[in-house]
Amino acid sequence: MSLRQGERAVGGDSPPPARPPDAAIRLRGAAVRLRGAAVRLGGRTVWSGVDLTVGAGEFVALLGPNGAGKSTLVKVLLGLLPLTAGEISVLGARPGRGNHRVGYLPQRRSFDAALRIRGVDVVRLGLDGDRWGVPLPAFLAPRARRRAAEDRIAEVIDLVGATAYAARPIGALSGGEQQRLLIAQALVRRPDLLLLDEPLDSLDLPNQSAVAALVARICRSERVSVVMVAHDVNPILGYLDRVAYLAHGGAATGTPEEVITGATLSRLYDTPIEVLRTSDGRLVVVGQPEAPARHTDRHGGDPRGDTR
Amino acid sequence: MTPSWNLVADLRDLWSYPFMVNAFRAGTIVAVLAGAMGWFMVLRRQSFAGHTLAVVGFPGAAGATLLGVAATFGYFAFCVAAALVIAALPFGAGGHGQESAVTGTVQAFALACGFLFVALYKGFLSGMNTMLFGSFLGVTTTQVVVLLVIAAAALAVLTLIGRPLLFASIDPDVAAARGVPVRALSVVFLVLLGCAAAEASQITGTLLVFALLVMPAATAQALTANPRWSLPLTIVIGLAATWLGLGVSYYTSGPLGFYVTTFAFGGYAITRLAGLARFAGLTARGAA
Ligand SMILES: Nc1ncnc2c1ncn2[C@@H]1O[C@H](COP(=O)(O)OP(=O)(O)O)[C@@H](O)[C@H]1O
Numbered sequence: 113m114s115l116r117q118g119e120r121a122v123g124g125d126s127p128p129p130a131r132p133p134d135a136a137i138r139l140r141g142a143a144v145r146l147r148g149a150a151v152r153l154g155g156r157t158v159w160s161g162v163d164l165t166v167g168a169g170e171f172v173a174l175l176g177p178n179g180a181g182k183s184t185l186v187k188v189l190l191g192l193l194p195l196t197a198g199e200i201s202v203l204g205a206r207p208g209r210g211n212h213r214v215g216y217l218p219q220r221r222s223f224d225a226a227l228r229i230r231g232v233d234v235v236r237l238g239l240d241g242d243r244w245g246v247p248l249p250a251f252l253a254p255r256a257r258r259r260a261a262e263d264r265i266a267e268v269i270d271l272v273g274a275t276a277y278a279a280r281p282i283g284a285l286s287g288g289e290q291q292r293l294l295i296a297q298a299l300v301r302r303p304d305l306l307l308l309d310e311p312l313d314s315l316d317l318p319n320q321s322a323v324a325a326l327v328a329r330i331c332r333s334e335r336v337s338v339v340m341v342a343h344d345v346n347p348i349l350g351y352l353d354r355v356a357y358l359a360h361g362g363a364a365t366g367t368p369e370e371v372i373t374g375a376t377l378s379r380l381y382d383t384p385i386e387v388l389r390t391s392d393g394r395l396v397v398v399g400q401p402e403a404p405a406r407h408t409d410r411h412g413g414d415p416r417g418d419t420r
Numbered sequence: 421m422t423p424s425w426n427l428v429a430d431l432r433d434l435w436s437y438p439f440m441v442n443a444f445r446a447g448t449i450v451a452v453l454a455g456a457m458g459w460f461m462v463l464r465r466q467s468f469a470g471h472t473l474a475v476v477g478f479p480g481a482a483g484a485t486l487l488g489v490a491a492t493f494g495y496f497a498f499c500v501a502a503a504l505v506i507a508a509l510p511f512g513a514g515g516h517g518q519e520s521a522v523t524g525t526v527q528a529f530a531l532a533c534g535f536l537f538v539a540l541y542k543g544f545l546s547g548m549n550t551m552l553f554g555s556f557l558g559v560t561t562t563q564v565v566v567l568l569v570i571a572a573a574a575l576a577v578l579t580l581i582g583r584p585l586l587f588a589s590i591d592p593d594v595a596a597a598r599g600v601p602v603r604a605l606s607v608v609f610l611v612l613l614g615c616a617a618a619e620a621s622q623i624t625g626t627l628l629v630f631a632l633l634v635m636p637a638a639t640a641q642a643l644t645a646n647p648r649w650s651l652p653l654t655i656v657i658g659l660a661a662t663w664l665g666l667g668v669s670y671y672t673s674g675p676l677g678f679y680v681t682t683f684a685f686g687g688y689a690i691t692r693l694a695g696l697a698r699f700a701g702l703t704a705r706g707a708a
């Protein structure tokens with residue numbers, strides 16, 4: 113596929129900056145390529161015949177009703193679930209092979225309010241959490257390496273705008289603050305591909321647009337391909353290069369102007385949906401089924417339990 | 421026995437008895453191991469599993485005594501076996517308390533078995549007190565060596581897996597995607613926790629293991645959310661509670677488990693009250 117910068121039918125809050133000149137080179141190695149892919153879970157085919165390409169540096173939304181298999185697709189891309197049919201390559205290799213180049217933000221993850229670990233420690237785990245051993249005491253660690261790690265962590269926390277609260281215990285932060293730190297954790301190793309599973313899920317509206325804008329900015333400035341699972345397309349509509357819908361056991365993919373039409377969406381969601389154009393040229397999807405209200409911005413109890 | 425309130429003289433007095441020296445050695449080893457494992461246990465919200473492991477140690481120790489084997493081996497055998505059983509349960513290794521019904525059932529049955537073994541071994545009631553509530557009497561040099569070897573091995577393993585274990589504890593999905601063997605680490609951690617519970621049982625008694633497994637970690641984590649500080653602080657607090665408990669228990673001839681627990685609890689209570697006072701102060705200032 114090609115980048116359709118000029119054909120972008122969907123306006124955004126801010127027009128995305130021009131593509132860097134090497135984008136065309138990076139495009140040759142697509143970040144994600146699925147051909148005729150199918151997955152079975154518990155004896156049931158979740159989806160089949162899925163074709164999807166994510167070019168390097170593209171921002172792609174993965175949309176669809178609950179239970180359509182969006183999270184399943186993300187886990188396939190991570191190599192955590194096998195395909196039952198079809199072909200797949202992620203960053204030019206078998207899925208799972210290049211996971212050190214993939215930043216991952218799982219669905220509905222928030223930390224127990226009583227968890228006494230700082231945000232900066234959670235981000236640091238993204239950098240070196242998979243290394244065996246324990247951190248050496250400061251006076252024993254190689255100085256240059258420690259400096260480089262600390263600089264990178266500070267840099268990425270600054271990139272997501274979380275510097276002010278990164279030293280606070282993560283359980284004491286709001287959902288939006290936690291989400292920014294988790295995005296920083298996913299970014300800290302300079303991944304080539306970001307897989308974000310419903311990162312806007314637990315956020316209030318202002319935080320939804322702020323985090324959407326942040327991810328779009330990172331996609332451009334860090335030149336990382338982004339696959340974002342979303343329930344509501346409106347907050348990210350202005351930034352998307354491509355859209356993939358999962359519904360009815362299959363997928364529809366295309367540019368926003370191809371897919372985001374009343375006719376396509378109504379068919380995919382089995383419910384009447386209208387696409388309106390606002391006075392400033394933005395598209396708004398009306399009538400899309402709401403995500404069930406399952407979260408507030410602050411979390412109590414042990415929300416980690418419900419994802420396993 | 422009255423203390424002279426001269427610390428050096430008192431310690432010299434305490435350590436002039438070999439059984440007291442052994443008690444301090446054992447207490448020190450156990451406080452370090454229990455502190456380190458407890459720090460992870462509190463982060464992983466597996467306190468209930470830790471308590472279950474300790475309770476299963478009671479029939480182990482009673483059964484060993486009944487068979488004429490040293491109780492210390494009974495503790496380790498049963499605690500580690502229980503750790504493997506919990507890990508084999510489909511939901512066991514993940515923690516998060518879903519296992520409460522099953523493990524609660526097992527806990528009650530383990531206590532009952534221990535009581536049966538004690539009853540079968542007639543004239544052994546003070547032994548039951550020791551097993552349930554701890555004692556500084558009768559720590560043998562062999563027991564100290566066993567405690568040391570097992571603690572050293574467990575801490576070596578913990579050092580090897582420390583960082584991925586922390587990752588898997590607070591962020592299992594991302595850790596798994598990064599290739600951290602989350603499930604295997606859970607099993608290894610449960611076995612290490614079994615060792616720590618078995619060791620702590622021999623100082624505080626089965627029913628008071630939380631004095632060394634939970635309280636120091638909870639106190640340290642309330643004081644700081646920086647893991648570089650809270651982990652060493654946990655061990656320091658555990659050591660302080662153990663040493664103070666041993667000293668006071670010796671001079672008052674009072675129950676060791678009670679004193680260790682009381683000092684650990686005192687530290688926790690002061691920390692939380694100070695935290696509340698600071699919060700109230702901040703709120704008041706904010707409102708003014
Ligand atoms: N481990 C599993 N075993 C069997 N079925 C599963 C499993 N995980 C998910 N499913 C099913 O697969 C479907 C897709 O799930 P999921 O990918 O989480 O959907 P989405 O993220 O789009 O809401 C659902 O119907 C779900 O019930």
Ligand SMILES: [Mg+2]
Nearest residue numbers: 182183184219
């Ligand atoms: Mg999902």
